[in-house]
Amino acid sequence: MRAVIIIIFMAIYLILALPVLIIGFIAGLFSKDTQYKIGKFIVTHICRGIMFLTGSRVTITGLENIPDETVLFVGNHRSIFDVVLLIKVINRPFGFIGKKELTKIPYLNLLLKLMGGLFLDRTNFREGLKIILSGIEMLKSGLSMLIFPEGTRNKESEEPLPFKQGSLKLAEKANVPIVPFGIKGTDNIYENNNGLVVKSSRVKLNFGKPILLSELPQEDMKKSAVYVRSEILQLLSK
Template identity: 45%
Template sequence: MIRFICVATFLILFLILSIPVFGIEWIIGKFSPEKRDYSSLRIVQWGFKRILAITGVEITVIGEERVPDEPVLFIGNHRSFFDILITYSRCKRLTGYVAKKEMEKIPLLSTWMRYVYCLFLDRENIREGLKTILQGIEYLKKGISICIFPEGTRNKGEELTLLPFKDGALKMAEKTGCAIVPMSLNNTAEIFENHFPRITKTHVVLEYGEPIYPGKLDKETRKHLGRYCQQVIDETIHKNAEILKKEA
């Protein structure tokens, strides 16, 4: 429980102390939007890294050199709130995450999310969902990477299972021609969700896969792109489960 209390305390203090920072960021943005964007990115990453340090999580990262130096669509399996902290803290470029619409109502946190180009997806409204996808396409065209979890929600099933990937989540890559970068995460639910409300020190594995360019795939694979990407991540999490099994 001590780690949980420390994380909660840090998060509350971070958000409260952010209030004057928002004003500073707004002023910076008036003179240099790019500097504002990157300062917001680094501030949020700093906060995430501090939280991860408090949890004591050990992260094994594989294949980070595979991520191209260009705007991409990151996709990943999703089992924990900590998936966002682990992956976002490693972003080298501006990257907006697709979050559920309800997150937009959280004071202060939602302000930071807007500053770092997060998109709020209404999963119940098809028309609004399409607007979100179109906004993501515009961000990619401007050089901002996007991250989405194609399962559509946090998977609460068994560790090495995946919910069906939604093809609509990948339209941003198909429409812009950008690369899809698979992110395969192992053991993240063991940090918190598997024994709520305790936070435990654990070992997780994050692997970045080879970039997938939809335009270079054959017609049949493009037709079932979600299934193809799911297979890539499924194979990777099963492979990396062996790393963790050796430690058990």
């Protein structure tokens, strides 16, 4: 029942938001910053409504660890609701790198592009490199970014999959801090259920202290993906 209500809510909201969506793309011709703010405004309200309709109890800690400067948010990936929750919680425009499959969902793909979404085709190395370079340029321009370095959702265990080293090049090349986060319980909202069923869940989201890769010891710098993953494991254990 919750799933049906969420679908109806999204459909009505997206129809009502269409004029603002059009304004956002027009604004983007003159100011990308304005475009991202409009996109974040629209998508944040959708995500707030969706999380409310799931009936989930969300505990958030560590928000004070997010600095005012441009950052790269890095965390584990449990569910499609991870992004919904993060958009709701993070009080600033931010772009992200997601799967190319998201571009196949009508209207949603426009919303995600409006707020700075980049879409990665994992089968095309050259195109993937272009996406990474675009992400670096976004960070340098002042837009924070979000990535899930596992590359996909871990469906087998609570522990994150190994992080892909290349994904952290975004922070390294743009010289911005990484804000790690650990998220638990979102998969119980949808992925762990049978069929199109949405259930309430107890969700925990914990942000850690910023990590500046250039300040790490040389040994940790070489294996920064392992280091950042270990920090996120500690956040998940709290």
